[in-house]
Amino acid sequence: MTQVSEAHATLVADALVWAEMRGMDTHGVMRAPRYVDLIRRGELNPVPRIHRAMETPAAVVLDCERAAGAVAMMEGTRAACEKAKHSGVGLALVKATTHTGALGYYTQSAAREGYAAIALAASVPLMAYHGTRGAAVGTAPLSIAVPGADEPLALDMASSLISMGALMRSRASGAPIPPGAALAADGSPTTDSRRASIPLPLGGPKGSGLAFMFECLASLLTGNPILAEALEGRGRHRQNGLVIAMDVARFVPLAEFRREITRLAAALRKLPADGEILMPGERGARNAARQRAALEIDAGVYAELTALNSDPGS
């Protein structure tokens, strides 16, 4: 099998461990064997030559030749930031990548450098489109991060009522899923986690509308449609992404921005509440801090990773 470069392998591993440490285990190290599968099936290109298919002083389209998601999206993030440094705002369209993983990894890397960043991704059909009874659109992941006083503040969400990962976890444990959150493969509503496979969109037409628009922005603007291809029966694993960066210091002094974020968080924390009030991304940052000394990995996943490591075919 063609060798992935050490730089690319290190980046993918770092993105997976980052998600694992923040508590997003479904976007964590359990993905490594899946990525190897994607390489074996010829869907993930281990030696992509990412190139700029279109470029202006503020925007760029990166043709990623089915690169690993972390490799393509980090290249996109760096390009969007470079454009934003020049023009105040920068757009990178990431064409033809694979599983983009936890988008917060990219937006937070930009936020640590002083950018406000938005990232989104389009994928093959997984979630129902409002009113339909089949997998129709991606789960429309979206991340927005901004520089904070210390760590970035970051939203990292999917536009489904229940994530694919939570579905898989419920299936493993046999726990029921909440009513109205997912459909079985035959399109019938179910709370039985052994049958549930199609998440429903958050807010009905809102969640599926976001997924529709992410396909338009990331896939149709790059001339690489995913949903129509898949719905017409020519589907294979692939994703497209989009990153927008804004250079905070071009708009307001970065120190003032950090001060205002702290002020906003303080004002929100003073509100009446039943428990602790968390800012976007704070739970993940705490999980990461707690797991810095020792990262707990699911025993099954650990066994899979060990097997992968000793597999001569990989």
Add this chain to the structure above:
Amino acid sequence: MTQVSEAHATLVADALVWAEMRGMDTHGVMRAPRYVDLIRRGELNPVPRIHRAMETPAAVVLDCERAAGAVAMMEGTRAACEKAKHSGVGLALVKATTHTGALGYYTQSAAREGYAAIALAASVPLMAYHGTRGAAVGTAPLSIAVPGADEPLALDMASSLISMGALMRSRASGAPIPPGAALAADGSPTTDSRRASIPLPLGGPKGSGLAFMFECLASLLTGNPILAEALEGRGRHRQNGLVIAMDVARFVPLAEFRREITRLAAALRKLPADGEILMPGERGARNAARQRAALEIDAGVYAELTALNSDPGS
């Protein structure tokens, strides 16, 4: 009272009638008397001199001097499109405006000119922040529109489980609101529409995370914080907005983009469903077509508008 220019008055009226015709009556003509109130209270500046506070070839900050929302946001939309025409992508930050209304009015006007457009707005506290029991953040309206084969396709959503308008309507009719959708002023959950006043965020931390980030992007990047000011007790009516435009033809031929949108819609419409499958914005476009001959307005609103028209003070 200072006279609003005919151009500005016409634009505001057009935006309100547009929303009314599309079925968004809570963002329709019932707002006209509220806008006059805002002028009387000195919160809406009838004669703003909108100026560019910061500018690059791709980005601009418009200081809108408390202009009417439609005036400020249309200026922002035009500026974002002008930047996108030059640079592929354009960002306009709309600083210091008032009620921005139905954001789809702006994104759709851009989409009709061949742009993909994103608009969002930040407002005073209306919705609960996840985990709190008080009005803490805006309802985080977001619109994304793209050129369609004929009319633009457009998502136009708030990030609350129930809109402020739907709350007001339920209150007028006395109908209960769905459980878990809103809080009473004292922070207790309620289904009683006479008591419900604070909508809860869509998807808990997702909806309130979007609202937090919209404040960071539209308000903190323009040095015009709304939420912290209001939560600290110095609130008054105001909003900030953000418009991003992408010039479709710089990325793919516009005809190809329109063809692909049509193909995507056709593929989605073939999915198993219980009823008709609507594309984003389609319901609104149908409402508008149906009401083109005769627009039905609520009798109470009509009386208020008539009174406003004959009021010498206005």
